[in-house]
Amino acid sequence: MRTEDLIAQLSRDLAPVRRGAAERRLAAGAGLGAVISLIVLLLWFGFRPDLVPAAMTAMFWIKLAYPLSLAAAAFLLLDRLGRPAGRGGALWWSLAVSVVIAAGMGVVQLAMAPAADRMGLWLGHSALQCPFRILALAAPVFLGLVWAFRRLAPTRLTLAGFFAGVMAGATAATVYALACTEGAPAFLATWYTLGIAGAGVIGGLLGSRLLRW
Amino acid sequence: MRETEDRLRALMLRGMGGDAAAHSELLRDLAVLVRAFYGRRLGSGAADLEDLVQETLIAIHTRRITYRPGEPLTPWVFAIARYKLIDHFRRRGRRITEPLEAALFVTEAGGQEASAAASDLERLLAQLPEKQRSAIRSVKLAGLSVTEAAAASGQSESAIKVSVHRGLRSLAARVRRSADRAD
Numbered sequence: 001m002r003t004e005d006l007i008a009q010l011s012r013d014l015a016p017v018r019r020g021a022a023e024r025r026l027a028a029g030a031g032l033g034a035v036i037s038l039i040v041l042l043l044w045f046g047f048r049p050d051l052v053p054a055a056m057t058a059m060f061w062i063k064l065a066y067p068l069s070l071a072a073a074a075f076l077l078l079d080r081l082g083r084p085a086g087r088g089g090a091l092w093w094s095l096a097v098s099v100v101i102a103a104g105m106g107v108v109q110l111a112m113a114p115a116a117d118r119m120g121l122w123l124g125h126s127a128l129q130c131p132f133r134i135l136a137l138a139a140p141v142f143l144g145l146v147w148a149f150r151r152l153a154p155t156r157l158t159l160a161g162f163f164a165g166v167m168a169g170a171t172a173a174t175v176y177a178l179a180c181t182e183g184a185p186a187f188l189a190t191w192y193t194l195g196i197a198g199a200g201v202i203g204g205l206l207g208s209r210l211l212r213w
Numbered sequence: 214m215r216e217t218e219d220r221l222r223a224l225m226l227r228g229m230g231g232d233a234a235a236h237s238e239l240l241r242d243l244a245v246l247v248r249a250f251y252g253r254r255l256g257s258g259a260a261d262l263e264d265l266v267q268e269t270l271i272a273i274h275t276r277r278i279t280y281r282p283g284e285p286l287t288p289w290v291f292a293i294a295r296y297k298l299i300d301h302f303r304r305r306g307r308r309i310t311e312p313l314e315a316a317l318f319v320t321e322a323g324g325q326e327a328s329a330a331a332s333d334l335e336r337l338l339a340q341l342p343e344k345q346r347s348a349i350r351s352v353k354l355a356g357l358s359v360t361e362a363a364a365a366s367g368q369s370e371s372a373i374k375v376s377v378h379r380g381l382r383s384l385a386a387r388v389r390r391s392a393d394r395a396d
Contacts, residue, residue: 001267003244003263003266003267003270004241006267006270006271007237007240007241007244007270008237010236010240010270010271010274011233011234011236011237011240012233014228014231014232014233014236015231016229016230016231017229017277017278019282021278022278022279025278082279083279083280083281083289084279084289084292084293084296085288085289085292151275151276151278151279152276152278152279153272153276153279153293153296155292155295155296212300213272213276
């Protein structure tokens with residue numbers, strides 16, 4: 001095909017592009033994935049049976065706020081990394097700050113607890129299952145982000161994949177917190193973070209293949 | 214160069230508003246820009262040059278939501294062109310170290326930036342031994358294959374590869390050092 005013809009074809013039926021289109025696209029992909037994750041959660045676990053009384057406790061909201069803060073930071077990073085030659089700038093730090101605060105809360109909790117209780121507090125009753133559940137719930141969100149990237153232009157594919165994984169894991173962890181009955185900050189800081197980081201690593205490994213354009 | 218950037222940016226904005234005629238004109242102008250960019254690196258007679266130009270136009274069109282109005286347009290265009298070029302090399306099996314390649318592919322935006330970058334590059338290359346400098350010019354900047362560069366300079370292919378590798382490593386170290394100093 002001649003380039004002149006290609007240009008004519010591309011310009012046919014030209015749709016306007018509104019401001020914030022990239023952000024909306026990312027949000028749509030992640031949002032749709034989150035809805036699917038929520039449905040999966042309800043079918044798999046259902047909401048935690050004590051949802052209403054739990055919602056009166058601070059810890060319930062902390063369990064939502066922590067992964068949500070990571071998801072928000074990852075979203076802002078993806079908005080940049082999804083553009084040609086995009087750089088994250090100081091946004092990396094906001095992720096680290098969230099993790100450090102959660103870890104700090106966990107350490108304080110364990111330090112203040114009687115020594116005999118520490119292991120129990122830290123492991124809860126679902127320590128090893130939690131990261132894997134988060135990974136499973138992250139899959140639809142990650143696929144939604146991969147869909148979103150079909151209109152984006154990342155030039156650092158592994159990094160973009162990693163933060164897509166982090167955003168997927170963090171969104172999944174937020175959803176999971178609606179079913180999870182664990183209450184210890186130390187648990188949250190360890191096992192939720194592990195699930196989110198694991199999603200990031202998998203995303204990074206898949207990034208160069210799935211995000212190529 | 215500056216008026217080109219301004220003119221192209223205006224066309225891009227009108228195209229994003231839905232003006233198909235402006236969008237066509239933009240793509241035609243970007244085709245010229247991008248063709249020259251690849252021509253300098255692949256040789257203007259290269260067989261897949263026009264394919265690459267068309268691929269790049271498609272990418273610019275399909276992913277135009279990643280351009281932020283108000284920001285310079287030509288760096289955005291050339292970032293896409295660099296990505297497509299690296300991908301082109303990758304598909305043909307050439308080993309690439311991406312960050313360094315991106316540094317060596319001189320930014321073409323804006324006359325002042327381009328000549329500053331070009332003179333930076335010249336300055337860096339001038340610090341290398343002649344053998345490494347000419348190997349890098351042939352293989353990395355003029356886009357000759359290792360075989361062609363070896364034939365042109367009368368050296369063996371492995372000598373060319375070693376020169377390029379050592380030269381790039383040395384350049385990378387110098388760029389890192391001067392970047393550390395600049396921070």
